[in-house]
Amino acid sequence: MQPPAPSDVALIRADITRRKRWDLLFGLLGVLALALGLMTITALFVNMLIDGWARLTPEFFTNFPSRRAGQAGILSAWVGSLLVMLVTASVAVPLGVAAGIWLEEYAPKHWLTDVIEININNLAGVPSIIYGLLALGLFVYGFGLGQSIRTAGLTLALLILPMIIVATREAIRGIPQSIREGAYALGATRWQMVKHHLLPYSMPGIFTGVIIGMARAIGETAPIITIGALTFIAFLPPAPVTATPPFINFDWLPAPFTVMPIQIFNWTSRPEAAFQQNAAAAGVILVAMTLFMNGLAIWLRYRLRKNIKW
């Protein structure tokens, strides 16, 4: 083969340099695209913090909503959110974990299993407002549960159920087969193996999924508007814990309520700037809460990957 002429070598070199420059350029573009995401989060948070800063006083947390923007607060909203989350967690977590265990450890190779799996995938893609319509038709009017804390809690529980099922399955799938075989070899039944081995070992993974699900539920607005939650609530539901025996009461379940995102929506949609400041202040709190929960989940998962080596 002939050695290439010096002029060809120069041409090839120039071509290589040019292509490498394109490489670098695309790398920069990628960083820029990511920075845009980070900038959006920052701009959103800082903008709300500036707008709402003056309203972030202790009274803001202890006042009820009011017709006068300066005296309005989020007491009924955060209490409502807390109680709704309580219902959501106590329904979605046991149900989701149980379903995840069945699908991963018990499910036979059967058409019904396939149907359930495809169905869970589809449910995860159903828009949240459709869950609101389901709740309106089924819980509010079908079962007569009313526009109450229990209806909202159940609706959000159905909404995050697929997330918890998927998290449970992934956590269980990561446990090596030898653990299961070891338990069976000692004479454990399937459930004993699940209870004493799979569940404890997959707990951090499940917990991560639950936190992400709850972060999603606490910011969810559309389904709760659809069931007809009130936006102006100037009273608290009955307390779940009482001073007299039996110490726990469930009178709060059928109570009318409002939640943080509804309060923000209500204040945002008013034309007065003073109410929009309230929306910003409440928004800062809601965003801080979801960022904290998601951050916790990310950190947990990071630790998990570092510490567990099967």
Place this chain on the structure above:
Amino acid sequence: MNSSLSDSGVSERLARKASRHVSERVIEAVLFAAAAVSIFVTLAIVFILVRESLSFFQHVSIVDFLTDTQWTPLFDDAHFGIMVLLSGTAVSSMVALAVAIPLGTTIAIFLSEFASQRTREVAKPILELLAGMPTVVFGYFALLFVTPLLQRLIPELPGFNLLSAGLVMGIMIVPIVSSISEDAMRAVPMALREGSYAMGATRLQTAFHVVLPAAVSGVGAAYILGIARAVGETMILAIAAGMQPNLTFDPREPAATITAYIVQVALGDLPHGSIGYQTIFAAGLTLMLFTLTFNILGFWLQRKYRERY
């Protein structure tokens, strides 16, 4: 074996084995019931939407529903042209995709082909935080930050418009597009990349000529699932795009989407069983049909690339 043990001990252990067997069966049934709940949820969604829509279509002919160019269900002169709401949904989704597809694909290629492990570990949590942001807050951001910003560029832009809602929605969808696309690209076997590098291709050439074509069904799935998300998004549009039904294809105008209409009706106090109440279920059924089609198509494409490698 000791005979004294075999007499009472074995029968006792057999009895325990039998009871263990029963409790195992019960537990399995309970776990199965939990898994079956998801089926009931789907059936309930379909049942509720179809039942209310059927009584809606007894009042309104399906031809009017599909061809009328006005949507005034609560007026005396009621018109039920779903096309009007669909146009709002279509325009805002287009704007969102015009943002999410280039950004999401760039991020996916960058993370899968260019970035180091360390960069990935910083970048992915940022995307996750973006995906976890409450949409009502995005709505506030679109209405009171992005719209004033856009009004400096386009002075005649009204306070409510599809453009700013669509742009913010696009940013919100970026994590969905990028994470599914990246999964698909990383599933492409190393050997293909190595072959390309051995021929003297750069990373960019490899990414666009080898990896992207090989991952095309997964990337397509990412786009389609992104569309499904945009079509079903509610709060950003209800807050920033206005709730006025408007048959338009201009993103600078305000217009209600299907989802925003449902919110608007739910905020009012319509009596149960009235025609207004039934319209939101007919609108919901239309929405459900669209997202279901996109989701099934998306999952089918996703499964295709998983099977290939």
